[in-house]
Amino acid sequence: GQSLEQPSEVTAVEGAIVQINCTYQTSGFYGLSWYQQHDGGAPTFLSYNALDGLEETGRFSSFLSRSDSYGYLLLQELQMKDSASYFCAVSSPQTGANNLFFGTGTRLTVIP
Amino acid sequence: DTGVSQDPRHKITKRGQNVTFRCDPISEHNRLYWYRQTLGQGPEFLTYFQNEAQLEKSRLLSDRFSAERPKGSFSTLEIQRTEQGDSAMYLCASSFGRTSSYEQYFGPGTRLTVT
Numbered sequence: 001g002q003s004l005e006q007p008s009e010v011t012a013v014e015g016a017i018v019q020i021n022c023t024y025q026t027s028g029f030y031g032l033s034w035y036q037q038h039d040g041g042a043p044t045f046l047s048y049n050a051l052d053g054l055e056e057t058g059r060f061s062s063f064l065s066r067s068d069s070y071g072y073l074l075l076q077e078l079q080m081k082d083s084a085s086y087f088c089a090v091s092s093p094q095t096g097a098n099n100l101f102f103g104t105g106t107r108l109t110v111i112p
Numbered sequence: 113d114t115g116v117s118q119d120p121r122h123k124i125t126k127r128g129q130n131v132t133f134r135c136d137p138i139s140e141h142n143r144l145y146w147y148r149q150t151l152g153q154g155p156e157f158l159t160y161f162q163n164e165a166q167l168e169k170s171r172l173l174s175d176r177f178s179a180e181r182p183k184g185s186f187s188t189l190e191i192q193r194t195e196q197g198d199s200a201m202y203l204c205a206s207s208f209g210r211t212s213s214y215e216q217y218f219g220p221g222t223r224l225t226v227t
Contacts, residue, residue: 033214042116042203042218043155087154091214098143098168098213102154 002026002094004103006086011109012078020073020106022088030091032071033100034062038084046073046086075108083110114138116219118204124225125194132190133222137206144187145216146179147203155203155218161187194226 003025012018022032031050035043047055049064049071061074075082085107089100117136125131137144142163147155158177160168163184176194181187191198201223205216 031214042220043205043216044218045215048214089154089214098160098162099145099157100155100214100216101157104152105154 002090002092002101004088004090004101006088006103006106008104009107009109011111012075014078014080014110014112016078017074017076018078018108020075020086020088020108022071022073022103024069024071024088024090026069026090026092026094026101028093029066029069030093032062032064033089033091034060034073035087035089035102036084037087037105041084043087078110080110080112083108116204116206116217118202118219118222120222121220122223122225124227127194127196127226129194130190130192131194131224132188133202133204133224135187135189135204135219136185137187137204138208138217141206141208141217142184143207143209143213144181145205145207146187146189147205147218149201149203149221150199158189191224194224196226199224199226 006022033048034046037043047062059076064071085105087105089102119134144161146158149155161181176192179189201221203221205218207216
């Protein structure tokens, strides 16, 4: 089978930096995506990593190590509006080339 | 607003009834996906269309579920003989191009409650 592990909850202070980790197990691997979902809202695409290394998009960065089956999402200069659930999602031959297998999500709470 | 739209936003139905949901993807997107999400979980893949062709379907998807995408535009998801376990948020997403299945644009979802 396949699996994704990420922490269920993280709390961080406004203005700080937080890292949300994701480890995956799957047969074959195409890439790791990150999505943000506010309560009552739709998931929104944040980033995608197919190759090892860091991808930066504004305050958000995502990292992938294929050899370790591990990735993380880094959020800098946290704002209150960043309070949301964050999902990692893997695409692989096991999921089907066109599908995403989502983790259970990490609920981030940003406190003043 | 040119995002993905879904209708209805909420549906309450009695067990055993049939329900149908509609999804209108972003107009230039040729790929359309249906997911189901329950509280505290990530979206769970149900089925995928490329244009009008249904190319992938989750092995977990009951025969009571059927989806169509006539003419490669909007899509409908029908659940027959609903069960309480079908209560969930049903999300539709779309994307464009061969290499962008990882970047999907989600609609606001249809929340189904089966009583």
